[in-house]
Amino acid sequence: MDDSSSLIATFDLIQVSQASSSVAMEPLGFKKGLERLLDEGLDIRVVTTDRHPSIRKIMREQYPEIMHQFDPWHVAKGIKKKMVAACNRRGGKELGPWVKSVSNHMWWSCCSSKGDATELHRRWTSLLHHITGVHRWEDNDSVYQCYHKDLAPEHQEAKKWLSEDSAAYRSLREMVLDKRLMKDLEQMTLFKHTGQLEVFHSAMLKYCPKRLHFQYPTMLARTMLAVMDHNENHSRPREQDKTAAGVPRVNVVMQKYSGQWVPRPLYKKTTQEFRQELVDRVFERRMDPTVQYKDPASRLRTPRLPANIALVAKPSKEDVMKTYTSRFRGPTEGL
Template sequence: MEAVGFQRGLNHLLYLGVDIGVMVTDRSPSIRKLMRESYVNIRHEYDPWHVNKSLKKKLVTVSKKKDHRELLPWVRSINNHLYWSCSSSHGDEEECVRRWKSVLHHIRGIHRWEDNGREYKCAHPPLTEEDQEKKRWLEHDSAAFRALKELVLEKTLLRDLRQMALFKHTGSLEAFHNVTLKYAPKRLHFTYDSMRARTELAIMDYNVNVGRQHKTLEGKPQYKYMYTKTTQQWVAKPVYEATSQLFRHDLMEGVLKMREERSLEPLPRPPPRPRRLLSNIAPVPRPDPSELVAQRLSRFKQL
């Protein structure tokens, strides 16, 4: 369903004459295949957030092992390094991959190295001797470094990195989807007309509140501080201005005015349509209740 909806929407934009040079999605295999086979003239990019989310989950899982615990303090830095590799490569796919691999040098305290006859160095300012001593660098022969190296050089990750060199995001779309859940929660079923109206309301709500400014107090930006259990570290998140719902008043005033002027007549109520919903999602019919009860009780009998 996702691939069909994606293809219909993309074809509609192309039919309208929209010039699409880059399409940014998550790492859906069906979308990847569709873009590769049917839209060869459109560059397909991945949102680094989705890739980073998967990488962070793997890093946290690995760092919980007894021999890999020294990797846990580096999780956030490794995630930040992935973002930096994509944002600073300026569309160069191979440069994006090279910068990502450089984390294997930095995390061992090596800030100058040679690769394929060329000398490279870390992009950060030179570290003082005090900073160098404070860092918990990983040893080359440690189990934590070997586990990290396996994740960093994973073939699928390196392949996907080449499709993140433009550093494009789907964050705005994710924010819109979050607004849509307020009007059309997924746990409820709506008719097509109702779903369309609720989606239009979500569009108006999003458009009114898009671009909210970072909240300030006495000229200083405000943040909220949260502790994450996964990385066991504190993080600062910006606080934005409250959303505005004044568009609802304008909408209702417009409707009432049009009714008073008789320029808006109520639509006739459509005839009720049967809801063709399955009673459950089971692919096989339900057995006799007595049989199910007997099976449950048989588990408590002694063999």
């Protein structure tokens, strides 16, 4: 996806038999797509992904001239997941009310640091002071304070601050000062997030539901439809839907980590004009006397896919039966 326009520029459909494992599929598709865009002459200066180890290595070793940024949404999601797990451990229940606040703080730290890695580190670690009820502190002979407005006395007393000697605080401090996270913050200074791409992935489930199996050509065509749908509606203003009486429509859902019911706005449906255009072009092509029916050139080009991911050619059944030995029986006994 292009960051400036939110348009899907290209995609690759990878089948597990094309890679050595299911884990290797994502780096393979990523590299193929990036190479295609570079071959088209696009000037790619920044690439934003999650913190996938293989993709990090690809960007570091093969594309050092391209700046690699990490998505703060994925990082905040990972921290939220760790905090929810810590809440279920002994002494960690006090972290529950802070899960959403810590996730929001990560987001705010990245978007407000203005490309300064040092400032990003300082804003992120300031959480450890605020969460104990301390809003002004001294560090390296300098005085710092929280960026929020001064809290009213009743608000300060009602807030469930953490004690520095509590198990919940120690657990949170370990997450905040994690060495890998502190290093990765340096690649989150530009605040490049993949939120729009996650929206596309969610809409793609309408065309490619995960619980149904499709052959490669069908999956390819359905992915193309999902891309067309997104590219037609990406710039459409997200207007909240309203009832006949003009009341904004909302849906009430429960958050797993907080156990609270919260409202979620319901937006107007997307446009589907591209479908009618497709149907019109199909009829035009079918009525064109110069195009032969079942023209091979009009079919989707399906790559030659291996039958499986095995590195050794499949032997005959007779050879397998001769050499197979069960842990419970002798060779081929009882088969």
